[in-house]
Amino acid sequence: MPKLNILIAASEVVPFAKTGGLADVAGALPKALRALGHDVRIVMPRYYIVDREKYGLELMDGELGVPMGVMGEMWAGVYEGRLPSTEVPIYFIDHEGYFGRSGLYDDNGEGFRDNDNRFIFFSRSVMQLAKKLQFHPDVIHANDWHTSAIPMMLNTIYAYDPAFAHTGSLLTIHNLQHQGKFYKGVMDILGIGWDHFYELEEHGGVNLLKGGITHADAISTVSSKYAQEIRTQEFGWGLEGLIDINSYKLHGILNGVDYEEWSPAVDTLIPHTFDSDDMSGKGLCKSALQQTFNVPQRAEIPLIGLVGRLVEQKGIELIATSIHRLLELDIQIVMLGAGEKWAEHYFSDIARMYPDKFGCFIGYRNDLAHQIEAGSDLFLMPSLFEPCGLNQIYSLRYGTLPIVRATGGLDDTIENYHNDGEHGTGFKFYDATPDALINTVGWAVHTWYNDRDGFVQMQRNAMSQRYDWNGAAREYESLYRRIVHGRKGE
Structure with missing residues (x-):
């Protein structure tokens, strides 16, 4: 089968920046997809904690223009590197005003007040970077609310852009509790048009994850049980009705783990190694x-x-x-x-x-x-x-x-x-x-x-149990192909 061009957008990626499981997925899944023969690229913000020298990041030529609705066009630098020990390219969106901070999303537990603009800017940057690289993704894989604007933009602003003629979108929900809720004026920054406000509206404001769920070609969660649970009031955090309506495109794919790091037979961080044949x-x-x-x-x-x-x-x-x-x-x-x-x-x-x-x-x-x-x-x-x-x-x-x-x-x-x-x-x-x-x-x-x-x-x-990334990557591969076939009307 033909290889796929896959663009993964994530607000955090191991080992560069991490607050939770999203970073583990974004750092491990691309390696496994690459091993299956696909052309995988990753994009994330260049926070201050990302050490350019340690990871050998190189500044790409030219600035990246990023339209921001009523704010006009803004500009970003782009650094390029590789996931450690791989040939998977990773690009870092560099904007000191938005990402030149010690925290990823907050400062001492207090969320940054401009998180809406920060991650709309990042999402738009992902789209603009793909065009700059002349990389035509078959699928853009967005993650959580931070990149939920991408499926919306793909279906509106970039709907007739030849660079994304057959590009589909997958939105993975790693934790439904966090949804990206902001005031309705964000619509003027998002730039997709006020006629789409009803798709994001929640109590008079905007819920970015809600818009992403509506527009994504497919939605996934990080386990099968969680995919069932988020359709219920107990676990749906107010979005259970919307998710239930969109359940036809909902899939549960369990995360894998890296057994080169987490195995007692090879673990260098424990005082004594062991395995099931000698405990x-x-x-x-x-x-x-x-x-x-x-x-x-x-x-x-x-x-x-x-x-x-x-x-x-x-x-x-x-x-x-x-x-x-x-x-x-x-x-x-x-x-x-x-x-x-x-x-x-x-x-x-x-x-x-x-x-x-x-x-x-x-x-x-x-x-x-x-x-x-x-x-x-x-x-x-x-x-x-x-x-x-x-x-x-x-x-x-x-x-x-x-x-x-x-x-x-x-x-x-x-x-x-x-x-x-x-x-x-x-x-x-x-x-x-x-x-x-x-x-x-x-x-x-x-x-x-x-x-x-x-x-x-x-x-x-x-x-004896194994939950490795190879199996998870094959499930994602199958889902990507379904998205591509759906976009092409096959």
Whole structure:
């Protein structure tokens, strides 16, 4: 089959800039698509944190003209580089006024007031850059609200531009909670015409993600379960009706993970490597982890790990409400994360109250995240919603059995324990309540103490699972081709 020209637009890309899972996808999917033979290009903003020298970025000749509606034409520079260890080109839109800031979207949690103009400018820049490069994409792959203007522009401003004669669009929703809501005057900047206002209108203002959903040729989410969930009131964040109407073009594609980085057999950030045929190194990693968190080095009790943002979405209030009852069990818990200030202070206090049972590191360290995955026996993820989730997939590979709420990608990737001991890769609960969380942790702990053979078999089951990017890339490839055929009326 013919190769595709694919242009991926994202507000963040690993390793250049990251706040969440979007960056992981934007940094990994292009490599896998390139391996399938496609011509893939990436575009992202050039924030101050993107080190031009470190990544060998080169300034392209000539400035890029970017029409901004009533603001007139603005100008940007463009830097070109490569994804590390690949030949995938990545272009950085350079505009000091919009992107010359330390934060990507906010400053100390306060969103930049001109985020609407910033990302409309970026979206228009993507279109203009494609023309400058004379790159004719078969598909432009937009991500989240930041680039939701692209499908709108493709169907309006650029509808009759020969550079995009057969170009289709895919919009991936990584987290529906964030939608890009602004005042209605944004229409004058967006430039698609006020006759399209009704497609974006929400409570008298503009919702950029709403417009993207309406105009995109296809919509995807980062797991099959999440694609179902966002059609419901519980998970739809007010857009469930619109998404349900557009469900004919909705697809769920589970994110992959990079097993060259997240595998205990090759992990250079853990003290001892291991694999399913020889788990002895895991016990040594556990002992080292207990030492790191200054809790007693007890091999006989289950050690539960947590890594993630200390925010409501991740179920942090559930954990806070349950923690005293959890620590009545004969267990240890180690936590790595940062987020809401009350949570940071609360769990620091818990560590002081239970020095033999609870260890806490406020902040983020990649090496420590790897060590928690390797050294823990169980991994707790009680998310209120989880579009995909990666830590539970990492945990599977490290033989660290996940305890998860059955939502989104957590439900898709974890098979519940069966008492026959032959099946299952973790422990799931359904209600977002302290009792459900406590009972499921208790179930996992009971299995540890009373069915060790079943527990070990589950570890082997877990370590045999694979969710790599090759499979995900083939699903995206199939979806891209459907978009192309639809655009051409085939």
